[in-house]
Amino acid sequence: MAVAAELSRAEDDAHDVSGQRNHFAAFTKGEEMDSYYDMLLIRRFEEKAGQMYGMGLIGGFCHLYIGQEAVVVGMKMATTPKDKVITGYRDHGHMLACGMDPKGVMAELTGRRGGYSRGKGGSMHMFSKEKNFYGGHGIVGAQVSLGTGLAFASQYDGDGSIAMAYFGDGAANQGQVYESFNMAELWKLPIIYVIENNRYAMGTSVTRSSAQTDFSKRGVSFAIPGMQVDGMDVRAVKAAGEEAAEHCRSGKGPMILEMQTYRYRGHSMSDPAKYRTREEVQKMRDQQDPIEQVRSRLVKEHGVTEDDLKAVDAKIRAVVAEAADFAQADPEPDPSELWTDITL
Template identity: 70%
Template sequence: MATQTKRTTRGKKKAPEATPEELIQYYKEMLLIRRFEEKAGQLYGMGLIGGFCHLYIGQEAVVVGIQSIANPQDTLITSYRDHGHMLACGMDPDGVMAELTGREGGLSKGKGGSMHMFSKESGFYGGHGIVGAQIPLGTGLAFGHKYNEDGGVNFAYMGDGAVNQGQVYEAFNMAALWKLPVVYVIENNQYGMGTSIERASSNTNLSERGAAHGIPGIQVNGMSVLEVREAAKEAAEKCRRGEGPVILEMKTYRYRGHSMSDPAKYRAKEEVQKVRSESDPIDFVRALLIDGGHMDEAGLKEIDKSIKAVVTKSAEFAQTSPEPAESELWTDVLVEA
C-alpha cells in the first residue's frame, strides 16, 4: 500500500536551509517568472498575444524548487500554464516571449504560441493544451529514460483539475507496473477552470491518488521553494534508485484567473490578498535574505531592475521579430526516424 505524508516546516522535522548564494538564485529565478508573466499579461491586454494565455503568478516556487535539483538528462513536461516552466528550464526569455506573440523568433518559430512550445535542447517537451494529455507522454519519456539507462527522471506536471482525467490513472498504472522514473507533480492551486477543488474532487488529498497503484504521495507546501526543493530531491533520488514513480502534491495558489479571459469572480478578493500577504513565495525568500543579512533593500531593488530590463528586452524582441513565412506551415510536421 502506498504511503502518504504531509511535509511541513513545523514539528520534529527541521526546516530546510539554503546558502545565501542559493537563496539569491531562487529569488532571481522566481522574480524573472513573475515579471515575465506580468509583462505577458500586458501584451495580451494590448492584443499582441492571440489565443489563450495562462499566467503562473503565485506558483513560482514549484518549478524553481524542482528545477534546482534536476540533472541535465532529466526531462520536463507540463500543461498549458507553462511559461514559468520554460524559463526555469533556462529557455531564452526573448524566444519565449516571441513565441507568445507568434513571431519567427519564437522558440517554436511562432507556431506553438502560449500553450505549445517545445525545446528538446532544454529537456522541455511542452506545453500541452489538452487537459491531462501530457501525463501519458511524460510517462513515455520516463520509459525512455529507463530503456536508455541514462539516469534521467521525467517531471510530469498537472493541475488539480487534470487529476480527475482517466488517462492519468492509466499512466499511473503503467508507471508503477514498470517502476518508471517519473515524478508526477500536481500543482494544486485550489481551483480548476472556475471550480474549487472541494466541488470537483471527492478526496481533496490529491497526494493519495496513486494509492491504488502503490505510488507513494507527499503533500508539499508549494509556496516555499525550500520545501519544494527538499521534497523533489527525495522523490528524484527514489526514481533514480529504480524504485518507481512518486506523486508530489504542491499546495500552491494562482493570483490571477484561470486564463487572461477569466475575471475570477468565483472567489473573494480578500482570499487572494490573504494568500499574497501571508504566503507569497517571492516575499518568503526576500525575508530570508534580509533577515539573514545576506542582502539589503538596495541590493534587492538592483536585482529587480536588472530583471525588468531583461523582460523589457524580451517584449521589444517579441514585437519587432517578423511573423513566420507562409512556408513555415509545412515544416516540422514529420520526422524521419
C-alpha cells in the same frame, strides 16, 4: 446541515497551506539569491505577458503562472539539466526555469519567427529539446501519459535521468492519469508526478470537483507513494523534490508530489475570477507569497540590503523588457511555414 458544515471545513482547509507534512532544505545565501532571481524573473515575465495580451499583442489563450513560482524553481533546484520536463498549458514559468531564453518564449507568445516553435505554437505549445523541455500541451492531462513515455525512454536508455510531469488539480481527475500511474508503477518508471494544486480547476474549487482532495493519495491503489508539500515555500519544494528524485533514480518507480500552491490571476486571461474573493487572494499575497518569503530571509538572515534587491529587480526588468522588444520587432513567420513540421 452536517454535510454543509463538512464542506465548509474542507473549503477552509483547501485555502490553508500551513502545517503540511514536509521539511525544508537548508539554503545558503547563494541558493536564496538564485531562487529569488529565478522566481522574480518568472513573475516579471508573466506580468509583462499579461500587459502585452491586454494590448492585443498576444493572441489565443494565455495562462499565467503568477503565485506558483516556487514549485517549478524548487523542483529544478532538486534535479539535473538532463532530467526531462513536461507540463500543461500554464507553462511559461516551467520554460524559464529550464533555462529557455525569455526572448524566444516571448516571441512565441506573439507569433514571431524567433519563437521556440517559430511562431506557430503560441502560449501553450513550445518546447526545447536542448533544455529537455517537452511542452506545453493544450489537452488537459495529456502531458501525464506523454511524461510517462519520457520516463520509459529514460529507463530504456539507462542514462540515469528521470522525468517530471506537471499537471493541475483539475487534470488529476482525467482517466489517462490513472492509466499512466498503473503503467509507471508496474514498470517502475523513473517519474515524478507533480500535481500543482492551485485550488481551482478553471473556476471550480477542489472541494466541489474532487472526492479525494488529498492529491498525494491519488496513487494509493497503484502503490505509488505521495507527499503533500507547501508549494509556496521553495525550500520545502526542493527538499521534497530531492527525496522524490532519489526515489526514482534508485529504481523504486514513480512518486507523486502534491504541491499546495495558489494562482493569483484567473485561470486564463479571459477569466475574471469571480468565484473567489479579493480578500482570499490578498491574504495569500500578504502571508504566503513565495517570493516575499525569500526576500524576507535575505534581508533578515543574510544581510542583503533593499538596494541590493532593487538592483536584482532592475536587472530582471531589463531582461524582460528586452524580450518584449524582441518579440514585437521580430518578423512574423513566412507563409511557407504552413507546410513545415507536418506529416502529409
